[in-house]
Amino acid sequence: MKVLVPVKRVLDYNLKVRVKPDGSGVDLSNLKMSMNPFDEIAVEEAVRHKEGAPNLPNSHYKAGAVTEIVAVSIGPEQAQETIRTALAMGADRGVLVKADADLEPLAVAKILKGIVEAEQPQLVILGKQAIDDDSNQTGQMLAALLDWPQATFASKLELTNGRASVTREVDGGLQTLAVELPAIVTTDLRLNEPRYASLPNIMKAKKKPIDMKTPADYGVDAAPRLAVVKVAEPPKRQGGAKVKTVDELVAGLKAAGVI
Amino acid sequence: MAVLVVAEHDNASLKDATHKVVSAAQKMGGDVDVLVAGHNAGAAAQAAAKIAGVRKVLHADGASLDHQIAEPMQALIAPLTAGYDAVLFAATTTGKNVAPRVAAKLDVMQISGVTGIEGADTFVRPIYAGNAMLTVKSRDPKKVLTVQPTAFAAAGEGGSASIETIPAPDGPFKSAFEREEIVKLDRPELTGAKRVVSGGRALGSAEEFHRVLEPLADKLGAAIGASRAAVDAGYAPNDYQVGQTGKVVAPELYVAIGISGAIQHLAGMKDSKVIVAINKDEEAPIFQIADFGLVADYKTAVPELLAALEKAGV
Ligand SMILES: Cc1cc2nc3c(=O)[nH]c(=O)nc-3n(C[C@H](O)[C@H](O)[C@H](O)COP(=O)(O)OP(=O)(O)OC[C@H]3O[C@@H](n4cnc5c(N)ncnc54)[C@H](O)[C@@H]3O)c2cc1C
Numbered sequence: 304m305k306v307l308v309p310v311k312r313v314l315d316y317n318l319k320v321r322v323k324p325d326g327s328g329v330d331l332s333n334l335k336m337s338m339n340p341f342d343e344i345a346v347e348e349a350v351r352h353k354e355g356a357p358n359l360p361n362s363h364y365k366a367g368a369v370t371e372i373v374a375v376s377i378g379p380e381q382a383q384e385t386i387r388t389a390l391a392m393g394a395d396r397g398v399l400v401k402a403d404a405d406l407e408p409l410a411v412a413k414i415l416k417g418i419v420e421a422e423q424p425q426l427v428i429l430g431k432q433a434i435d436d437d438s439n440q441t442g443q444m445l446a447a448l449l450d451w452p453q454a455t456f457a458s459k460l461e462l463t464n465g466r467a468s469v470t471r472e473v474d475g476g477l478q479t480l481a482v483e484l485p486a487i488v489t490t491d492l493r494l495n496e497p498r499y500a501s502l503p504n505i506m507k508a509k510k511k512p513i514d515m516k517t518p519a520d521y522g523v524d525a526a527p528r529l530a531v532v533k534v535a536e537p538p539k540r541q542g543g544a545k546v547k548t549v550d551e552l553v554a555g556l557k558a559a560g561v562i
Numbered sequence: 563m564a565v566l567v568v569a570e571h572d573n574a575s576l577k578d579a580t581h582k583v584v585s586a587a588q589k590m591g592g593d594v595d596v597l598v599a600g601h602n603a604g605a606a607a608q609a610a611a612k613i614a615g616v617r618k619v620l621h622a623d624g625a626s627l628d629h630q631i632a633e634p635m636q637a638l639i640a641p642l643t644a645g646y647d648a649v650l651f652a653a654t655t656t657g658k659n660v661a662p663r664v665a666a667k668l669d670v671m672q673i674s675g676v677t678g679i680e681g682a683d684t685f686v687r688p689i690y691a692g693n694a695m696l697t698v699k700s701r702d703p704k705k706v707l708t709v710q711p712t713a714f715a716a717a718g719e720g721g722s723a724s725i726e727t728i729p730a731p732d733g734p735f736k737s738a739f740e741r742e743e744i745v746k747l748d749r750p751e752l753t754g755a756k757r758v759v760s761g762g763r764a765l766g767s768a769e770e771f772h773r774v775l776e777p778l779a780d781k782l783g784a785a786i787g788a789s790r791a792a793v794d795a796g797y798a799p800n801d802y803q804v805g806q807t808g809k810v811v812a813p814e815l816y817v818a819i820g821i822s823g824a825i826q827h828l829a830g831m832k833d834s835k836v837i838v839a840i841n842k843d844e845e846a847p848i849f850q851i852a853d854f855g856l857v858a859d860y861k862t863a864v865p866e867l868l869a870a871l872e873k874a875g876v
Pocket residue numbers: 316340341434761762763764788789790791792803804805806807808809819820821822823824825826827830840841842843846858859860861
């Protein structure tokens with residue numbers, strides 16, 4: 304089975320965000336960019352279903368369940384690096400859809416639909432959320448556009464005869480769905496722990512092919528639907544006060560009227 | 563102008579998040595209807611009809627809606643939107659799962675986790691784990707939003723809306739419910755709780771997590787939350803996670819115990835009214851936003867706190 308994994312290039316999660324003084328956006332100049340952490344989990348999941356995971360006890364991953372992994376990124380030229388990271392982790396080839404502006408999830412989903420139609424995967428594994436826009440939309444939108452079933456926020460994915468059994472992290476606990484393939488799955492944090500690519504695999508990844516495309520290749524009008532009015536700093540919280548003893552703490556909470 | 567609010571409920575009862583989304587809908591102006599989509603969810607529909615200011619409740623009841631799975635929910639809601647200018651969901655796992663699917667069907671760009679409504683087409687939402695606030699104006703003919711319930715006051719009771727029964731979609735659908743493990747709690751629900759006690763990696767084990775936090779939560783009548791590190795390590799169930807990619811809470815009192823205060827955690831709790839941090843590292847970032855920081859080992863500080871609360875008659 305072929306799997307498509309969309310990977311987004313985002314500001315590294317360790318870095319502090321600076322809002323531009325003119326309120327037009329967030330300043331990303333000269334900052335480290337990385338693969339969206341949920342997408343690393345998505346790549347890892349696809350690779351485990353391809354290679355198996357013999358070192359995990361009682362593993363439900365079977366080598367060969369997945370036969371080909373295509374990593375896709377939609378973004379600037381440098382998003383190639385994000386695809387290379389996916390290739391070094393074990394993806395087989397890449398597709399870069401070059402787009403300058405930050406596309407909205409709806410436009411991304413439309414482009415992904417075009418890629419799905421061209422590639423015919425049985426499964427698309429996306430991150431549940433990009434940690435820059437915090438939208439949590441693209442997978443669900445892609446499912447709607449394709450009329451495919453979806454299982455979002457996955458913490459376990461089992462593949463058996465044309466179906467996927469997916470355990471989802473929901474408010475209140477865990478829910479397991481059976482979905483027919485082809486399907487959309489989005490990853491949550493507990494699905495797996497992504498690997499670091501080894502040096503030999505990073506070298507090998509340099510030789511794996513990446514196709515270059517544009518939104519127009521898929522007939523997608525990527526014009527934004529939302530106009531940015533402004534981007535502002537969040538209200539600053541007055542904090543930093545310390546208490547020396549527990550009694551002082553309790554007195555303070557009483558005075559604040561919260562106990 | 564008419565707004566449809568998709569109710570948050572578990573068939574048996576209506577969740578308070580619904581009241582908060584109704585009040586967000588009222589800020590947009592116009593009539594507000596509530597959709598209760600479920601199975602044997604009559605009680606939830608009755609409760610929705612009592613929310614002050616609701617014009618009408620649409621009640622769709624059927625087996626396909628039992629677990630509010632995305633496919634049947636989309637099949638139900640997308641056609642219903644014909645009569646509305648906006649559809650609002652709570653930013654819960656159910657709302658986040660369904661809303662984008664409905665929006666894409668309508669060819670509309672959905673807006674996630676809205677914390678401010680500045681009119682019928684202009685909305686504020688956090689991005690980058692709440693480190694920036696984005697204000698956007700939607701050019702789409704219909705608006706589809708998920709609303710952060712903690713950012714809005716709950717609409718009151720006292721309404722008497724009519725309830726209109728509408729058919730549930732019958733499928734077939736390509737996804738089916740298999741099973742669920744829902745954690746039954748004797749304490750308040752995390753997102754709606756007035757007080758929250760949260761534990762981090764410092765607790766070291768599931769036994770310690772519960773041994774230390776439960777008596778304190780009991781004493782305070784608090785819900786229990788956790789950092790990602792505590793959930794990943796198996797000290798607490800997944801739905802305890804507070805943060806950018808977990809639950810957002812804004813209680814009157816948030817007590818963070820052995821949590822460092824990574825931005826991803828702060829994103830989920832920095833709008834709490836009063837924040838207490840207990841951490842043995844005085845440099846821990848959590849102290850920068852805490853109103854009451856106590857530099858101490860939780861092993862001694864938490865029992866002392868329990869005793870002091872006892873003494874203070876709490
Ligand atoms: C994509 C992504 C999403 C994420 N989403 C979230 C999220 O939603 N929520 C979230 O919480 N995190 C999230 N994180 C993780 C986040 O970056 C931090 O790793 C996490 O919050 C750290 O948890 P912690 O504070 O419990 O652990 P640590 O950072 O290890 O902190 C433990 C703290 O305990 C203190 N301590 C140790 N022993 C004691 C003692 N005996 N007494 C008192 N204090 C003690 C230490 O001084 C330290 O400050 C996310 C990360 C990524 C990459």
